[in-house]
Amino acid sequence: xxxxxxxxxxxxxxxxxxxxxxxxxxxxxxxxxxxxxxxxxxxxxxxxxxxxxxxxxxxxxxxxxxxxxxxxxxxxxxxxxxxxxxxxxxxxxxxxxxxxxxxxxxxxxxxxxx
Amino acid sequence: xxxxxxxxxxxxxxxxxxxxxxxxxxxxxxxxxxxxxxxxxxxxxxxxxxxxxxxxxxxxxxxxxxxxxxxxxxxxxxxxxxxxxxxxxxxxxxxxxxxxxxxxxxxxxxxxx
Numbered sequence: 001x002x003x004x005x006x007x008x009x010x011x012x013x014x015x016x017x018x019x020x021x022x023x024x025x026x027x028x029x030x031x032x033x034x035x036x037x038x039x040x041x042x043x044x045x046x047x048x049x050x051x052x053x054x055x056x057x058x059x060x061x062x063x064x065x066x067x068x069x070x071x072x073x074x075x076x077x078x079x080x081x082x083x084x085x086x087x088x089x090x091x092x093x094x095x096x097x098x099x100x101x102x103x104x105x106x107x108x109x110x111x112x113x114x
Numbered sequence: 115x116x117x118x119x120x121x122x123x124x125x126x127x128x129x130x131x132x133x134x135x136x137x138x139x140x141x142x143x144x145x146x147x148x149x150x151x152x153x154x155x156x157x158x159x160x161x162x163x164x165x166x167x168x169x170x171x172x173x174x175x176x177x178x179x180x181x182x183x184x185x186x187x188x189x190x191x192x193x194x195x196x197x198x199x200x201x202x203x204x205x206x207x208x209x210x211x212x213x214x215x216x217x218x219x220x221x222x223x224x225x226x227x
Contacts, residue, residue: 004157035215035217042217042218043205043215044217045214045215045216048214090158092215100146100165102160102163103160103215105150105157105159106157
């Protein structure tokens with residue numbers, strides 16, 4: 001079974017631009033969560049989508065948004081990029097039926113904002 | 115406010131010996147705990163989990179211990195192997211059905227051959 005895939009793997013943008021990242025979950029998984037990893041803050045939860053609905057949300061500004069499609073693929077968008085948005089963005093998928101379902105992570109998208 | 119803490123940023127252990135990684139949490143609503151391992155340029159890989167109704171869970175060389183009264187969990191790796199060198203994250207979630215994971219800041223484990 002194929003794992004979680006994320007595209008693109010690397011991205012360079014400039015301040016003020018916007019970016020869209022994509023995540024394809026493991027087949028059969030209905031939940032997709034997004035996390036931001038930075039050296040100073042570690043891994044922080046952005047949001048989780050289940051059956052095309054945002055089910056949980058972390059403490060990030062409204063510039064960070066996401067959506068999920070009927071095939072469970074998910075995208076996250078960051079508008080008006082700031083230097084501090086430079087990070088590794090990870091998505092994780094799980095069956096989504098309960099909080100004890102294991103989350104499996106993709107390799108991440110490394111975003112650099114100049 | 116760091117609700118999940120890994121106070122040791124790094125740990126070095128001789129090959130064949132036991133590696134013990136520690137994690138403390140502050141939120142008493144957490145009831146499910148996990149350990150992930152991460153290599154550079156890869157996403158975290160799930161290792162082992164434990165729910166709050168248990169105090170120990172074993173899977174091969176990996177054992178996780180949970181002390182609810184102390185709000186402390188630990189991961190034991192026996193015996194340690196060079197391939198275990200990686201960054202280890204503990205994570206916690208609360209309220210079954212909630213997919214949000216709160217992660218610690220990680221401990222870099224180095225196994226010395």
